[in-house]
Amino acid sequence: MDTTPRQDMLPLAAGAERRYNRVGxxxxxILLVLAVAGNVALLAALGGDSTTLLEGRTENSDDxxxxxxxxxxxxxxxxxxxxxxxLNDGEVVAEAPFTTPITGIIATPDDSTIYVGTSDGQITMLDAQLNVQGEPLAVNGRVVGLKALGEDGFLVGHGIGPFSDQYWVTRYAYGATEPDFSTRVEFTISALDASADTAFYGTANARTGAISLADGEKLWSTTVSRxxxxxxxxxxGGVLVGDERGNLSLINSAGEVSWEVNVTGYQLRGLNYDSTTDTYFAGDSEGDLYAVNSSGEPMLTMTVADSNIEGIYALETGQKIIVPRRGNWQTLNPAALSGAGAAQxxxxxxxxxxLGTVLALIIAAVYTIEKLRSRTGKQLFRMWRGRIGYFLLLPSLILILVFGYYPAFMAIYYSFTNFSAGGVVEFIGLDNYIRILTQDRFFGIGFGNMVLIVITNIIKVITMPLLIAELIFWLKNEGRRYLFRTLYLLPAVVPGLVIVYMWRMVYDPYDGLLNRLLQVFGVNASTAWLANEQTALWAIIGAGFPWIGAFPLLIYMGGLLNINSELFEAARIDGANWWVRFWRIDFPLLRPQTMLLVFFAFNGAVSGFEHIFVFTRGGPGIATYVPGLQMYFRIAEGEFGYASAIGAILFIIVFIGTLVLVGNKRFAIALDND
Structure with a gap:
């Protein structure tokens, strides 16, 4: 009999660790099985009536x-x-041209006569084949809407001017040339409808009113949000009102707002009410359909078109027709609404x-892998032991997250949207980036200028400050060394903006110091340095000469002081002159400081634009444009999404440059020393 123990029954060797936990x-x-079963069950639940909510039609809109x-x-x-x-089943069977925009269409109950209102104040009558009949009916001002009243004639909304109080609601009998009544309203009429005994109007200053169809008397007037x-x-006797910011309001027969709900951020262009399901439908200018119940609670939101929903029209069958400005018409079946809502x-x-299943799987995976579980447990234990320290750090961390990381991440998010002042935020993917990189000539020219400024900034920061630091460092007299160091640092107390304005005076074409100096040397100069496309960018680059900033000077001075003096003594004994000493000792040992200054010069040149804004605002023309300035102007114009995309591109450039520098060991040493 074989008494050799099975491999899986052997005990673990000393020091051996089990990699995976069996319970995990x-x-x-179990979690994977539950995830699959749960999704199968939910997918089965989706097989309701939602597929019959919308049905395609043969008609197709073309503006x-x-x-x-x-x-x-x-x-x-x-x-x-x-x-x-x-149109008959989507096919054009007759047409009639008009010289001005069509603003209203109605027909008599037997469809024998068609009335068409236009923006020139004419109401033209046509027969069933669209042939003009008789003389048009003229009203005061422009026609803004027509509403048929069955056998009792029709209503006309008309008035003078785009925004005025010269607007009326007028009632005519079919074929009549004189109105039954004409009632003046508060402001420009933007919507018109009627029930059996009441006319309703909406205005461009957010007023809604009711007029009696019997005598034209005003019954009530109220104000909505927009x-x-x-x-x-x-x-x-109520009225459903939609406004330009997506608010849907129900006003009762007494003129009181029963409820108001914001269903979208866009204009509501099509409205309809289904009495069978007691549901209100609204379509906006972005092609989205909304359903709201009798209490004003949203029931459904779905995209049904790629353009404005111009109208939602009721048929005698109880179905609704959704008509977009462009694209296919669709039949809406309100009876299937409950199934569609349940599906959502x-x-x-x-x-x-x-999401819950993914979180549970992550926790289970941590528990299953022994090393990961051990490390996680140890880290949590350390955090618990130091809980007081973490608690004290919490306010600072919250402030950093709220005022540092949150704005940055929001800017990245907005770069993928059309976020603008007064507009609705809509995700547009990479459109902003494509537009910047392929169409924005300002960004392209600005990028070239930015590269030149980056190169010159780096040259300036590693030449003159290093030279002055060397000269001061090798002064024999300690008092003189202190004096010159102080003199070079004193200008740091002057605000940078003041220095920029001083250099604007230096570049003045009439009394500027630069032109005066040139005249002293016999050059008859009256050059407008900042107004000439050939010289403006170089004038900005040259500002601040001799480019001895306090910060780079101190960095280099600190680096020189940190060099072991024995190296200088050894070089002197070996007979090295100042030139050899600089290239063999000073400069190599100052490379960490140099890389640190290059880092700041690079970042400042990529993201900075303030001095250019003060000097030229990007001019003359676009000669001194940089991407940062383009970002600023876009923000000023309210194009926040586009500006965020420019900022994101600049961030990527800075990030790549930082990675390159951080990869340099000497730069890492400089950061550690700081």
Whole structure:
């Protein structure tokens, strides 16, 4: 009988460590099984009625602005090119041109006569084949909207000027040339609708009002949050109002706001109410559809088009037609709304479930791998032992995160958006970066100028300060050494902005010091150094001559003082002159300080623009433009997303330069010494 023990039963050798924990492995397997089973169950739950919420139609918009349905298959369309079209199953069967923009379309109940309002104040009557009938009806000002009242005629919204109080709501009988009434309203009419006995209007200064259809008397007027872009009459004498910032408001028959909800940041262009499901629908200028219940609570959000949703129209079947400015029309089935809402909830639950599962898998993986678990446990134990120190550091860490890292990460995020003043933040991917690198000539020219400034800054920072530091260091008299060191450091108390303005005076073409000095040497100069494209950038680079800054001077002085004096004595004994000593001892041992100064000069030249802004603001023309200045101007213009992308590119340049320098051992030594 074989008594040799099996390999898996052998005890661990002394000092041997088990790599994986069996309990952790079992936990990982269970979590993976649960993740797969959970996702399968959630995917099965998605198979509801949401697929029937939207159905495609044969019609396709091509810059359509106004649509009026005659029946489910036929529609009248006013285009942005001033054409009136009659569509049958999406095919154009008749058309009529107009000379001014079409602002309203209605038809009589039997569809025998079509009324078309235009911005020149004319209401033209056409037959069913779009042939003009008789003379147009003229109203005061421009027509801004038409609303059919069944057998009782129609309403006209009209007035004078884009923003004025010269606007009216007027009622006509079909075929009449004189109105039944004409009621003046508060401001420019931007939306018009009516119920059985009440006319509703919205204005460009956020007013909503109601007028009796019986005698034209004003019933009430109220104010909403923003200028109104669309409104529709709803059941029980109320009105649903959408505005330019995506607010949806329900106003009751007494003129009181029942509720208001912000569903989007864009203009609401299409509104509709479904009485069967008691649901309000809204479409915005970005092609998104929103559903809100009777209490104003959002139920559904989904993208249905790639352009403005110009209207949501009801059919007798209970279905709705979604008409975008461009693209395919779609049929909306409100009965399937509950299934679509449930599907969105399931998708949200699936996302939360998967995030929780990933977190659990990470914890299980740490527990499973023995070394990782041991290290994690030791680190947590150390943190617990030093909890008081961590607690005292916590305020500083929070401040650094809030005021340091958070703005930086937000800027990187905004660089992938169209973030702008007064606009809605929308993710646009790499569009800003592509535009900067391929289309922005200001950035391209500025980048070339920046490279030149980087090179000259580095040359300036490692030449004159090093020369002066050497001269001061080798002075025999300690008093004179102290005196010259103090004299060179005194200018550091003068603000940098003051120095920039002083150099502007030096470059003055009439009384500037530079031109006067040239005249002393016999050169008749009156050069406008900062106004000439050939000299402006070099004048900015030359400002500050002889470029002896206090900071680089102190860095080099400190480096020289740290050199062992025995090396100088050995060089003197060997007969080395000052030139050999500089290149064989001073400069090699000052390389860490030199790399440190190069680091600061590089970073300052890439991100700096303040002195250029004061000198020339990037001019003359774009001769002194740099990317940092372009970023500043974009911020001033409110294009924060674009400016953030420029900042991100500059950050990448600085980051790469920093990596190159940090890779240098002498630079690392300099950082450690500091």
């Amino acid at each position: 492995i079992i936990a990982l397997v 359509y602005g106004i649509v009026h349905f005659l029946d489910p298959n036929r529609a009248l369309v006013g285009t942005l090119s001033n054409q009136l079209l009659l 200028p109104i872009t669309k409104l529709i009459a709803v059941d029980e 909830q399931v998708q949200t639950a699936q996302l939360a479930f998967n």
